[in-house]
Amino acid sequence: LVCWTAMVAAYARNGYVFQAKHLFDEMPERNVFTWTLMLSVYSENDCVDETKSMFDEMPERNLVSYNAMISVYASSGHLQQAKEMFDHLPERNLVSWTSMITAYSVYSDVNQSKETFDAMPEQNLVSWNALLSTYAQNPGYFESAKLIFENMPQRNQISWNAMLLACADNGFLKDGERIFSQMPERTLVTWTTMVLAYARNGHIQSAKTMFGAMSQHSLVTWTAMLAAYADNGLLEDARQTFLKMPEKNLVTWTSMLTVYAHNGYLEEAAQVFDHMPERDLVSWNAILTVNAMHNQFEQSQCIFYSMPAQDTGTWNIMLALYTRNGHIWKAKKLFDQIPDKSLVSWTPMLAAYSRNGHTQKALIMAETMKLLDMAD
RNA sequence: CAACACCAAGUCGUCGUA
Numbered sequence: 001l002v003c004w005t006a007m008v009a010a011y012a013r014n015g016y017v018f019q020a021k022h023l024f025d026e027m028p029e030r031n032v033f034t035w036t037l038m039l040s041v042y043s044e045n046d047c048v049d050e051t052k053s054m055f056d057e058m059p060e061r062n063l064v065s066y067n068a069m070i071s072v073y074a075s076s077g078h079l080q081q082a083k084e085m086f087d088h089l090p091e092r093n094l095v096s097w098t099s100m101i102t103a104y105s106v107y108s109d110v111n112q113s114k115e116t117f118d119a120m121p122e123q124n125l126v127s128w129n130a131l132l133s134t135y136a137q138n139p140g141y142f143e144s145a146k147l148i149f150e151n152m153p154q155r156n157q158i159s160w161n162a163m164l165l166a167c168a169d170n171g172f173l174k175d176g177e178r179i180f181s182q183m184p185e186r187t188l189v190t191w192t193t194m195v196l197a198y199a200r201n202g203h204i205q206s207a208k209t210m211f212g213a214m215s216q217h218s219l220v221t222w223t224a225m226l227a228a229y230a231d232n233g234l235l236e237d238a239r240q241t242f243l244k245m246p247e248k249n250l251v252t253w254t255s256m257l258t259v260y261a262h263n264g265y266l267e268e269a270a271q272v273f274d275h276m277p278e279r280d281l282v283s284w285n286a287i288l289t290v291n292a293m294h295n296q297f298e299q300s301q302c303i304f305y306s307m308p309a310q311d312t313g314t315w316n317i318m319l320a321l322y323t324r325n326g327h328i329w330k331a332k333k334l335f336d337q338i339p340d341k342s343l344v345s346w347t348p349m350l351a352a353y354s355r356n357g358h359t360q361k362a363l364i365m366a367e368t369m370k371l372l373d374m375a376d
Numbered sequence: 377c378a379a380c381a382c383c384a385a386g387u388c389g390u391c392g393u394a
Contacts, residue, residue: 005378036379067380074381098381129382136383139392161383171393192384223385230386254386261387285387292388313388320388347390 001027005034012041032058036065043072067095074103094120098127105134110141128152129159136166161189168197188214192221199228219245223252230259250276254283261290285313292321312338316348323352 004027011020024030024038035058043051055061055069066089073082082103086096097120104113113134117127132152135145145166149159160183167176176197183190191214198207211217211225222245229238238259245252253276260269273279273287284307291300300321307314315338322331335341335349346369353362 002378007378009378031379033379038379040380062379064380069380071381093381095381100381102381126382131382133382156382158383163383165383187383189384194384196384218384220385225385227385249385251386256386258386282387287387289387311388316388345389348388351390 001029001031001034004028005037008034008041009037012037017041017045032060032062032065035059036062036068039065039068039072043068046076048072048076048078063089063091063093063096067093067099070096070103071099074099075106077106079103079107079109094122094124094127097121098130101127101130101134105130105137108138110134110138125152125154125156125159128154129156129162132159133162136162136169139170142166142170142172157183157185157187157190160184161187161193164190164193164197168193168200171201173197173201173203188216188218188221192224195221195224195228199231202232204228204232204234219247219249219252222246223249223255226252226255226259230255230262233263235259235263235265250278250280250283253277254286257283257286257290261286261293266290266294266296281307281309281311281314284308285311285317288314288317292317295321295325297321297325312345315345319345319348319352323348323356326356328352328356328358 004023008020008023011017011023020041021038024034027034035054039051039054039058042054051069051072055065058065066085070082070085073079073085082100086092086100089096097116100116101113104110104116114131117123117131120127128148132145132148135141135148145163149155149163152159160179164176164179164183167173167179176194180186180190180194191210195207195210198204198210207225207228211221214221222241226238226241226245229241238256242248242252242256253272257269257272257276260272269287269290273283276283284303288300288303288307291303300318304310304314304318315334318334319331322328322334331349331352335345338345346365350362350365350369353359353365
């Protein structure tokens, strides 16, 4: 049994999700270890619902399996579910606590993230890194990130990379270059981050040079370079990169679709969508966005109704389309149908009302939000 | 002897950048 599980793990580590699943199905017997392993394999695809049903199917669970589930909730922004599970745990360990730091960070609640860190019975390098990432990934906390980075008890490769990303995202290119040169060692992640640092700060030439200087490339680095060109409006370079790539996945295809879309090539974007080997919610939202932004009303509605799944992003796109075209009642109808409304659903509706001169309704809405304790 | 937490790529909202 140990051998089988190790093999499933080996497949999963190398990206052979399908083979891992196959092996899992073929195993003569399974235990908590195996089930939890499969949980984490699935969770890498961000399919929260599927992961949850797998979790529910498990014949037995231990702290590790609960932690795995909390981690999925955390990284996908399902703070409520993560917190609820965490609160009901009979016992918690470092891993459980660190996942909650991440959960708050993804939910943009920087203060709670820090409070969780402070509330932990003990901290290790990983939890310090998690806190550092909270500051690195939420805008406006660059100074805090720097402070943590300089004062943490130890640093590893991940700490350096996280700090580099913070520089890149906050426009501190010079600091980023300094971090890059000071690092004890550099990984593929480091190089990719540096490519992004240049690209996002308007130095596409340097980004390209950096990309060329890398000793190896992966699917992610190629796609990052594609996105870099896209960010800088270089359609032709993006297209060439796309054609040159040795392999492509959903992210690559969707990036290319978006490049066309941002440059006004509706037709080409649609073609990319049609040729994609597979689609997920993000790619559906992307094609919906293209049509909505060009006010292709019928086409947008058609896509909207034929989508296999929808999320708050989808509804926001449609809300924006409806209100831009003066269909405020359609917007309202859609809004009323949204389950589990959160801040991200209320905000566009509120904006829609005020933009269309329905000041009174906007005010009522704002009041309602206040009553529901969602805004201040 | 095997499973869980921290770093890089895609869509939407809010906020910034003009």
